[in-house]
Amino acid sequence: MQSRLPILVFAALMAAIPFVPGVPPFWIVLLDNIGLAALVAMGLVLLTGVGGLTSFGQAAFVGFGAYTTAVLTTSYGLSPWLTLPLSLVVSGLFAVLLGLITVRLSGHYLPLGTLAWGLGLFYLFSKLEFLGRNDGISAIPPLSIGAFRMLSPGSIYYAIWVAVLISALLTMNLLDSRTGRAIRALRRGHVAAEAFGVHTPRAKLLVFIHAAVLAGLSGWLYAHLQRAVTPTPFGAHAGIEYLFIAVVGGAGYVWGGVLGAAIVVILKEVLQSYLPLILPGSGQVETIVFGIMLVALLQLAPGGVWPWLMSFFPERSNGRKPDTSLKLETRTRSPGRGSVLLQVEKARKQFGGVVAVNNVSFEVQAREIVALIGPNGAGKSTTFNLITGVLSATSGSISVLGKKVNRAPPQEIVKLGISRTFQHVKLVPDMTVLENVAIGAHLRGQSGPLASMLRLDRADEAKLLAEAARQIERVGLTEQMHQLAGSLSLGQQRIVEIARALCVDPMLLLLDEPAAGLRHMEKQQLAKLLRDLRDGGMSVLLVEHDMGFVMNLADRIVVLDFGTKIAEGTPATIKTNPEVIKAYLGVAA
Amino acid sequence: MNTTIMLFLLQDGITNGAIYALLGLALVLVFAVTRVILIPQGEFVTYGALTYASLASGQMPGTAKLALAMGIGACAFDLFVARKTLHGRLILRSVLANIVLPAIVLALTIYFAAQKPPVAVCIALSLVIVAMIGLYLYRIAFQPLAHTSVLVLLIASVGVHLALQGLGLLFFGAEGQRGPAVLSGAFTAGSLRFTGQSLTVYGITIAFIVGLWLFFGLTLYGKALRATAVNRLGARLAGIRTTLSGQIAFLLASVIGALSGIMIVPITTLYYDSGFLIGLKGFVAAIVGGLVSYPLTAVAALFVGIVEAFSSFYASNYKEVIVFMLLIPVLLLRSLAAPAVEEEKD
Numbered sequence: 001m002q003s004r005l006p007i008l009v010f011a012a013l014m015a016a017i018p019f020v021p022g023v024p025p026f027w028i029v030l031l032d033n034i035g036l037a038a039l040v041a042m043g044l045v046l047l048t049g050v051g052g053l054t055s056f057g058q059a060a061f062v063g064f065g066a067y068t069t070a071v072l073t074t075s076y077g078l079s080p081w082l083t084l085p086l087s088l089v090v091s092g093l094f095a096v097l098l099g100l101i102t103v104r105l106s107g108h109y110l111p112l113g114t115l116a117w118g119l120g121l122f123y124l125f126s127k128l129e130f131l132g133r134n135d136g137i138s139a140i141p142p143l144s145i146g147a148f149r150m151l152s153p154g155s156i157y158y159a160i161w162v163a164v165l166i167s168a169l170l171t172m173n174l175l176d177s178r179t180g181r182a183i184r185a186l187r188r189g190h191v192a193a194e195a196f197g198v199h200t201p202r203a204k205l206l207v208f209i210h211a212a213v214l215a216g217l218s219g220w221l222y223a224h225l226q227r228a229v230t231p232t233p234f235g236a237h238a239g240i241e242y243l244f245i246a247v248v249g250g251a252g253y254v255w256g257g258v259l260g261a262a263i264v265v266i267l268k269e270v271l272q273s274y275l276p277l278i279l280p281g282s283g284q285v286e287t288i289v290f291g292i293m294l295v296a297l298l299q300l301a302p303g304g305v306w307p308w309l310m311s312f313f314p315e316r317s318n319g320r321k322p323d324t325s326l327k328l329e330t331r332t333r334s335p336g337r338g339s340v341l342l343q344v345e346k347a348r349k350q351f352g353g354v355v356a357v358n359n360v361s362f363e364v365q366a367r368e369i370v371a372l373i374g375p376n377g378a379g380k381s382t383t384f385n386l387i388t389g390v391l392s393a394t395s396g397s398i399s400v401l402g403k404k405v406n407r408a409p410p411q412e413i414v415k416l417g418i419s420r421t422f423q424h425v426k427l428v429p430d431m432t433v434l435e436n437v438a439i440g441a442h443l444r445g446q447s448g449p450l451a452s453m454l455r456l457d458r459a460d461e462a463k464l465l466a467e468a469a470r471q472i473e474r475v476g477l478t479e480q481m482h483q484l485a486g487s488l489s490l491g492q493q494r495i496v497e498i499a500r501a502l503c504v505d506p507m508l509l510l511l512d513e514p515a516a517g518l519r520h521m522e523k524q525q526l527a528k529l530l531r532d533l534r535d536g537g538m539s540v541l542l543v544e545h546d547m548g549f550v551m552n553l554a555d556r557i558v559v560l561d562f563g564t565k566i567a568e569g570t571p572a573t574i575k576t577n578p579e580v581i582k583a584y585l586g587v588a589a
Numbered sequence: 590m591n592t593t594i595m596l597f598l599l600q601d602g603i604t605n606g607a608i609y610a611l612l613g614l615a616l617v618l619v620f621a622v623t624r625v626i627l628i629p630q631g632e633f634v635t636y637g638a639l640t641y642a643s644l645a646s647g648q649m650p651g652t653a654k655l656a657l658a659m660g661i662g663a664c665a666f667d668l669f670v671a672r673k674t675l676h677g678r679l680i681l682r683s684v685l686a687n688i689v690l691p692a693i694v695l696a697l698t699i700y701f702a703a704q705k706p707p708v709a710v711c712i713a714l715s716l717v718i719v720a721m722i723g724l725y726l727y728r729i730a731f732q733p734l735a736h737t738s739v740l741v742l743l744i745a746s747v748g749v750h751l752a753l754q755g756l757g758l759l760f761f762g763a764e765g766q767r768g769p770a771v772l773s774g775a776f777t778a779g780s781l782r783f784t785g786q787s788l789t790v791y792g793i794t795i796a797f798i799v800g801l802w803l804f805f806g807l808t809l810y811g812k813a814l815r816a817t818a819v820n821r822l823g824a825r826l827a828g829i830r831t832t833l834s835g836q837i838a839f840l841l842a843s844v845i846g847a848l849s850g851i852m853i854v855p856i857t858t859l860y861y862d863s864g865f866l867i868g869l870k871g872f873v874a875a876i877v878g879g880l881v882s883y884p885l886t887a888v889a890a891l892f893v894g895i896v897e898a899f900s901s902f903y904a905s906n907y908k909e910v911i912v913f914m915l916l917i918p919v920l921l922l923r924s925l926a927a928p929a930v931e932e933e934k935d
Contacts, residue, residue, distance in 0.1 A: 101917065105920050112872075113917060116916040119913045120910050120914045288751070288752045294747070298744060
């Protein structure tokens, strides 16, 4: 979707630089270093900025890449081109290994865990005999094509920047895809993504590996640029430095990584070469000034320099409407009215001593709208979470079309055709409405990460977006399709959640307070939509506090109070049920 | 290994562990209140230690000047932020707290440094100097970033660490220093020898843990700090000045750091860059304590100290590796034990 022109211009510019007469060779060295750092930072952008996984350990992966090629080319005489895939594979394998442990860490434990193994691996690099201990490995052969040996910084320059550009393109392609949307949803917590079939640990591991492979690539290039490796550049300080390159540039943006690398590398160089002229004699002044400038930069542009720069350019609308004639396969519909779709039997959920849901039983039949009502704290949302697999019941059973799903994770429940919205809206605010809704169709696409990077997913992707656009149209938000979800009103965001749930092509739609925050007219539209859906063969189970809305809409109502079902029946009988009136209004003294 | 060596290692471990406990407490405190992972905590340690050691040997520590310079910076920040609503009292208060105070301390330091002051004066001056640095540091570096993400704060924290460590080299040189014992004398019990210094370490650590516990449990400021830690917005709505909470947290952290430094510099030689590693170990303890629990952090710190002592005996080469790798199983256990259903906050 992104325009390719700026990238082409950038590539042409970078290709031309060495030919500009009078460019000092030293600049080329700097550009080489920027490219190397940019590769690692780009991985961190995906990992930290987009995926929300902060890693201090990237320097270790650079080390894996560099040491792999160093050992294989010096001790075994392999050609550097042969060791390229091997370096990437070694980095990737270690990423799988470390990732399996690390991505399970939650919250602040994750960055600290990466710091721990980052430090550990650094010590390992400097202690192992076959890696040359602290002296490292030298006399690594240069890259060569035929008789052309890339001995000078100027000749390897192209290799580095081709790698940077290709990696940037692949990374951007990845982000703009089915897998990319799953990755971008990671940072907003896992509950929403999992409700639509995203396997979040796998998605986290994927970005982890992607970042590690990019770091490994940087390491491989580094080894052949320096033609020697020592442990120092792979230590904890380097790991921290990569992270702040990403943050300074703008941690959510691929080009932010490149810009950050340029800023940090050039800043350090300038400070090192010019500060001694101004303040002679003092050794560590550049570190001091560098630290201070880092803090100042963050205070001026806390989101990073790239988004700050971009804010000066007028926003171009890339809002092309997807071709809605493309169709995804749809689910074969359940049988007609009267067959049981969802059966909840004596479901019970205890949190310690609190019984949130107390032996509740009810069922939802095909083609009906059932409302779950009750005062605050009655256990309605907990019941939703039990049905959708976010929580597992303490006892009792829940079955879908006669099949028990008690312990099934959310990803399995959604496959059965049950999709939901959330009481507290869980959209990704910095993704467009279209992209958010397309997450709902996650399970209906097949393209994996590799296909996405290579843009082999376009046919699949077009269908997914078409489906998303269709559902957006259905709920009446066509005009907002290309706006960021976070910019919509809360009521509209709830409607976006419904569109996202519809993208699953569900048999049963679970709506948690869909009408909250809607105006009168919007509520009527929503009611009409839900009736249409029912008539089209879908069932709806909804939690709602707006009694007028519920009474006019629902075929049946289930009333909960303090976790216990106190009544069930048609709206007319519920209205007059003394238990229900007592629960809502209390008893007259 | 015999019992004597084991007891000795244990004692050594507990002494170091006590220091890590203090640092861990400070880190937990600062993180809880301000969300800053305070990497420069180690610099507070070295600044405290080396300021104390310099003063004791009759040298003028550069940190006193730094405090004044940072105070001027903090004052400038104060006045710039309030430029639209400036009035005399505000200016006076800011100038007094940020410029006059460090200027007086600087004058005192110059006066005393020339005549090898007694230990108590050295301690007092070092504590005040580092406390001011901590306070102004919050004002200059972190208060303007208070609304940003943990990641941005962390990177700023790295920047501060770099700057302070560089300044440390400028002030104290590359050579290590040792300071005079706070409490001299020693006694033996069985085969163990207790020095006055190690007893001081235990005493002060316990006093601080109890003190913090009382502070947070009983005082209004303590409760305000806890409220800020739980919910920043809620605390503000309840009338708590969150910047004040941040200042108190940094003040406490810098005092704790400086005190730790003063306590260990008679036992081990400290260099300008020693703080980082010491701070990191306090950090390991803080993480094991989950960045929330004070007693757990203290226990974890003792554990880290003991593991370090034993691994330096058995595999001194891998001492650091063992201490840091220790984290991974702990982190895994904690993650598995409490798979937090994380609500996102950015």
